[in-house]
Amino acid sequence: MTNPIFYWTLLALCSTYILAKGAPPERTGISILIIGSVLSVLSANAYPMRFQHMEVGIFVVDLVGLIALVVLALRADRYWPIWVAGFHLVGVATHAAMAASPEVVPRAYAMAQAFWGYPMLAAMMAGAWRHRNRLARYGEDPSWSGRSGKAQP
Numbered sequence: 001m002t003n004p005i006f007y008w009t010l011l012a013l014c015s016t017y018i019l020a021k022g023a024p025p026e027r028t029g030i031s032i033l034i035i036g037s038v039l040s041v042l043s044a045n046a047y048p049m050r051f052q053h054m055e056v057g058i059f060v061v062d063l064v065g066l067i068a069l070v071v072l073a074l075r076a077d078r079y080w081p082i083w084v085a086g087f088h089l090v091g092v093a094t095h096a097a098m099a100a101s102p103e104v105v106p107r108a109y110a111m112a113q114a115f116w117g118y119p120m121l122a123a124m125m126a127g128a129w130r131h132r133n134r135l136a137r138y139g140e141d142p143s144w145s146g147r148s149g150k151a152q153p
Contacts, residue, residue, distance in 0.1 A: 007117060011037060014121045022128035023143045025076035029084060029124050032072070036065040037117070051110040053102060058113070059095040066092050077145045080127030084120045091116040 011034065018030040043057025044050055066088050073081035094112040098104050134141040 010121060014125050018124055018128045021132050023131050023141060025078050025143050026124060026128045026131060028072055029081060032065055032068045033120060036061055051106040054095055054098040062092045075144055077142050078127055080123045083123045087116045087119045
């Protein structure tokens with residue numbers, strides 16, 4: 001479940017579909033996830049010490065990502081961003097758990113961090129797929145709350 005090659009491959013495949021078929025909320029969401037994934041790798045501790053203690057760099061990246069996802073959930077005329085923000089909140093909470101209880105097994109902390117990216121990708125894929133269905137069915141799919149008009153296909 002924490003195989004980096006599998007995650008990056010899945011991220012690339014999902015990103016390709018979402019960027020090609022999604023509307024602005026979907027493209028914004030996957031952009032947040034891509035940027036967060038890259039910055040998390042760059043901000044992680046050196047390999048032998050990884051996940052031995054709270055990963056402060058990854059925590060900061062995750063916190064900023066959570067704020068961006070909450071703003072997206074508040075603005076987008078979609079349900080999936082709420083789910084993605086919720087999944088990401090659980091990931092952020094694992095940092096707090098590690099800070100509160102440093103005796104947490106490093107592998108458990110690492111797996112808890114890695115796991116939540118998969119449901120986030122699934123929710124974003126479902127959001128892009130449902131967007132395409134609404135466009136096909138109704139001919140439009142407003143992207144942002146409080147705004148009317150056709151979404152860009």
